[in-house]
Amino acid sequence: MAHDLAHDLPHDAAHDAHHQPGGLMRWIQTTNHKDIGLMYLIFAFVMLLTGGAMILGVRAELFKPGLQLMQPEFFNQLITLHGLIMVFGFAMPAATGLANYMLPLILGAPDMALPRLNNWGFWILPPAAIMLTLPFFLGVFGVGPGAVDTGWTMYAPLSVQSGWGMDFAIFAVHMLGVSSILGSINVIVTILNMRAPGMTLFKMPLFAHGFLVTAILLITIMPVLAGGVTMVLMDRHFDTHFFTAAGGGDPVLWQHIFWFMGHPEVYVLLLPICGVVPHVLSAFARKPVYGYKAQVYGMWGIGALSVVVWAHHMFTSGMSVGGQLYFMYSTMLISLPLAVLFFCWIATIWRGSLSFETPMLFAVGFVILFGWGGLTGLVLADAAADPQYHNAYFLVAHFHYALYPTTVMGAMAGVYYWLPKWTGHMLDERLGRLHFWVVMIGFNLTFIPQFLVGLAGMPRRIPDYPVMFSEWNLLSTVGAFILGASHLIFIYNVVKNVRGGVKSEAKSWEGAEGLEWTVPSPAPHHTFDVQPIVK
């Protein structure tokens, strides 16, 4: 077993290059970190488009008041699947893809520590995605009750009573959780044990620190969610009463279990990008990263605090005053290490020799928009103010300002930054900039109106609304379709980049630093068969 898990490196790695199967089998059997990273990224992007298409259906329904396109039950399925797909199908695999592709290059390792486990971790994902979405597509064709329709939070007792789409979702969550735990194990072992000689933890690039905190968080929280959905499954089919009040259970227990996973999950999505962005800002400011150690401590501080603040999501569920005060203040405390990161990001580019190529645009866009997400989060962390906003569109706008700039724009900054290293070609800057500005217009047009209708009292998760909210909803829907269209520009740009373009040198960007820029572009199949030594 030990031998299976630990693929011989670099001895067997060298074999791979010579005995690699062709066609589909290459991708099924591959243990190469670049192949697996690429598959993760493509999978994540397909899921982004799938989840995005679903929410465009929702926005189309909300284009104007009055039910036009779908029944409320179908609407519920769309918003539920959108949430589950974006978090578990897109954002987490996208981060794992970046980690897989870049960690060995950045750490000076020949591959991830456990390549076969890596392959297994990826190939669990497609069946999980099918499991999650199959009831939806069957439902579209009139077979079965349709997909899970509880909202991505799967609150009990609704999740105990819901149709069999819920069972599919439970097993899908189990599989997605196993995949992310396997990926996390690989990331931790690679970072702790595969760094180039001389690369101490405090010489390690921030990219690796971001992923190390993330992986440790995932190993802490995903098993708890797995335990929770197993309890739901048992309540549904084995007559237990974990969450049913009639049998002595407690529906609020589910909320605690879910948000113990759900809140750190936000930081699981954020912290990898906190590792990516300093690389980009530093390269295009042509200055070293400012406050390296402060950023490392900031990320660890965020990770530690993230697991003790979960119940601020439950202020409206009823809680003792003492509980409210604790969760309010502890939540606000997270803004301190986050503020340290913001300060360091701004100080990194302060008085730098700035240029705004596409990766830099996306990195700066992330900093600005995520700042809005953070500030509006402080409003929601206030236990007294929260009931006004919590179940309104204000909350929807807040968490999209927190998550979209992070998971999409931050990831785009990383992808555009390292794309020349992956393909060997410089990207089309004109298209990249067009992509950025269409994203900025589309995103803000979608979500600024949602802040406004939320403040005015429009509840979330409803397929219809009073006429007074019409104008802002119309604008929000137009913005959503613009945002959706922006991804077509990205696809075209990447395909164009893969097919050709100006050849990239080993160091694609003038100000770029790090081991990954010492190898040719595109990076060879096995990167560091001979170890670099870091002094």
Place this chain on the structure above:
Amino acid sequence: MTAIKDNQASVADAQEWARRKKNNVRLAYLMGGIAVAIFLISLWKYRPL
């Protein structure tokens, strides 16, 4: 960060990777064990009475 770019000295490293492989597996089992333990504890803690 600044130290990374300076040195690309090469060493024969096959033995080094072989030595690390054993530690990789041990660490992986430890992490996997922790994940399974957290899963079981979360079920056990809230078991029906």
